[in-house]
Amino acid sequence: NREIHLASRPQGWPTADNFRLVSTEVPTPGPGQIVVRNQYMSVDPYMRGRMNDVKSYVPPFQLDAPLDGGALGEVVASEAEGFTPGDTVLHGLGWREYALVDAKGARKVDPSLAPVSAYLSVLGMTGLTAYAGLLDVAAMKPGETVFVSGAAGAVGSMVGQIAKLRGAARVVGSAGSAAKVERLKALGFDAAFDYHDGPVYEQLKAAAPDGVDVYFDNVGGEHLEAAIGAMNPHGRAAICGMIAQYNSTEPPAAPRNLALVIGKRLTLRGFLVGDHGHLRDQFVQEMAGWLRDGKLSYDETVVDGIEKAPEAFLGLLRGENLGKMLVRV
Ligand code: NDP
Numbered sequence: 189n190r191e192i193h194l195a196s197r198p199q200g201w202p203t204a205d206n207f208r209l210v211s212t213e214v215p216t217p218g219p220g221q222i223v224v225r226n227q228y229m230s231v232d233p234y235m236r237g238r239m240n241d242v243k244s245y246v247p248p249f250q251l252d253a254p255l256d257g258g259a260l261g262e263v264v265a266s267e268a269e270g271f272t273p274g275d276t277v278l279h280g281l282g283w284r285e286y287a288l289v290d291a292k293g294a295r296k297v298d299p300s301l302a303p304v305s306a307y308l309s310v311l312g313m314t315g316l317t318a319y320a321g322l323l324d325v326a327a328m329k330p331g332e333t334v335f336v337s338g339a340a341g342a343v344g345s346m347v348g349q350i351a352k353l354r355g356a357a358r359v360v361g362s363a364g365s366a367a368k369v370e371r372l373k374a375l376g377f378d379a380a381f382d383y384h385d386g387p388v389y390e391q392l393k394a395a396a397p398d399g400v401d402v403y404f405d406n407v408g409g410e411h412l413e414a415a416i417g418a419m420n421p422h423g424r425a426a427i428c429g430m431i432a433q434y435n436s437t438e439p440p441a442a443p444r445n446l447a448l449v450i451g452k453r454l455t456l457r458g459f460l461v462g463d464h465g466h467l468r469d470q471f472v473q474e475m476a477g478w479l480r481d482g483k484l485s486y487d488e489t490v491v492d493g494i495e496k497a498p499e500a501f502l503g504l505l506r507g508e509n510l511g512k513m514l515v516r517v
Contacts (some may be wrong), residue, residue: 189214191254191284192497198239201435201505206239207498210254215288216265222277222289223265226517229282229494230258230308231501236434245460255283258308260297261517271296278307285494285517301476309342309512310479310486311472313461317428318346318404319471320464323354325457326402326426330355333396335415337361338406339380340368340487342512343428347404348377349484356402360395362388362411364507371510375485389414399423407432413443419454427458435505487511 195208217223235257238249249255259282263275268291271277277294281287297307309315321343322328334351338344339361351359361372361380372380379395392400392414401423403415408430415425433440449456478484489509491500497515504513 189284189286190494192494193254194239194249194251196251197241198236198435200437202236202239202502204498204502207255208252209495214286217267217288220268220291221266222263222268222271222291222294224259224261224277224279224281224287224289224294225264226259226261226282226285226287226494228260228305228308228490229497229515229517230313231497231504231513231515232257232314233429233431233434233504235501236505245462254281256280257282258313259283259287259517260304260307261287266291276304278312282515283494283497302479305488305490305512305514306479306486308514309488310346310484311475314342314512315346315475315486316464316468316471317461318343318350319475320461320467321404321426321428321459322347322350322402324464324467325459326404326424328354328356328402331357332401333358333360333398333420334402334404335360335362335392335396335400335418336404336406337383337411337415338429338431339363339372339377340510341406342509344404344406345372345375345487345511346484348372349375351402352376353478353483358396358398360392360400362391362407368510371487383411387414389417392418402426404428405430409433409440409442413445416443416445416448416452416454419448419452421452422454423452424455424457427456431505488514490514490516492516 193208279289279294334356336347340363358378361377369380381391399420400418403425406429409432487510
C-alpha cells in the first residue's frame with residue numbers, strides 16, 4: 189500500500205518537496221469498517237488551504253501523515269453490515285491505494301448509471317457545488333445573464349451548462365487559455381474569453397453588453413472586481429472560491445469597487461457545498477437525466493498513478509486541467 193504524506197507546509201506555491209510517497213501495510217478491517225482499493229481520487233483547490241496550519245471549516249492536514257479527500261473504489265474486505273466485497277463506494281480517504289474506512293463514512297454508488305469517475309466529477313461534489321451555488325445560492329432565473337469564472341474547470345463547466353439548461357438568456361465564461369475558451373464555446377457558452385488577453389472588466393463588458401445578473405465566483409480578485417462593475421441592479425453573486433489568492437502571501441489587491449454593492453443593491457453570498465446536501469437526490473436525478481439525453485458534457489483530466497497525485501494537484505493550481513482533475517490510482 190502506497191500513500192502520500194504531507195512532508196512540509198508550503199509557503200506560497202506548493203512544490204513536489206512538500207509531499208512524500210510512503211509504503212505501508214494493506215490494512216485489515218475492524219468491526220464496522222471496510223477496506224477499499226481506491227480506483228480514483230480527487231485533487232481539489234480547497235486542499236491548498238488545508239496545507240496551512242490554520243483553523244478553517246475543515247481541519248488542516250497533519251505533517252507526516254497521509255493527506256485525505258474524496259475517493260472512490262472497490263470494497264475488498266468488509267466487517268460492516270450492508271457492504272460486501274465488489275461494492276463501489278465513495279468515501280473521504282484518498283491519497284492512498286488502500287483505505288481503511290468507517291462504514292458510516294462510505295456511500296455506495298450505482299456503477300450502471302455512469303462511469304464511476306463521474307461520482308467524483310459531474311455527479312459528485314463539484315457537480316453539486318455548481319448546481320447548488322447557481323440555483324440555490326444565487327437563485328438564477330430563466331432569462332438572466334450569468335458570468336462564471338474558472339469556467340473550464342470542474343465546477344465552472346457545470347455552472348455554465350446548467351445555466352443554459354435552466355433557461356439563462358446568456359452565459360459568459362472566463363478561463364486561462366485559448367483552448368479552454370474554444371471548449372467553452374463547444375459546451376454552449378454564448379461567449380468566453382481568456383483572462384490573460386486583457387483586463388477582465390473590459391472583456392466582460394464586451395461579452396455581456398447588457399450586464400450580468402448572476403456571477404458565480406471561482407477566482408476572486410480582479411474577476412470579482414470586474415463582475416461587481418458589470419453587474420445589474422439587484423444582481424446576485426455566489427461566492428464559491430477565490431483560487432487567485434490561494435497561493436499568495438499578500439492580501440488581494442482587488443476588488444477595489446466593493447462600495448458599488450450598495451448602490452446596485454447586490455447580494456454577494458458565500459456558500460459551502462456541504463450545507464446543500466438536501467439537494468443531492470434532485471441534483472443526481474436532473475444531472476443524470478441531462479447526461480442520458482446528451483444535453484450535458486463533462487471533461488475529466490486523469491493522471492495515472494498514486495505517485496503522480498502531487499503533480500496532479502500542482503497541475504490543478506496551474507490550470508493544467510480541463511474539467512475535473514482526477515488521479516487514477
Ligand atoms: P477547477 O477544476 O476549476 O481547477 C482550478 C482552476 O482554477 C484551474 O484549472 C485554473 O484554470 C484556475 N486558476 C488557477 N489559478 C487561477 C488564477 N490566478 N486566476 C484565475 N483562474 C485560476 O477546480 P474546481 O472546479 O474544483 O474548483 C473551482 C473553485 O470552486 C475553486 O475556487 C474552489 O476552491 C471552489 N470550490 C468551492 C466549494 C464550496 O463549497 N464553496 C466546493 C468546491 C470547489 P485556468 O486555466 O482557467 O486558469
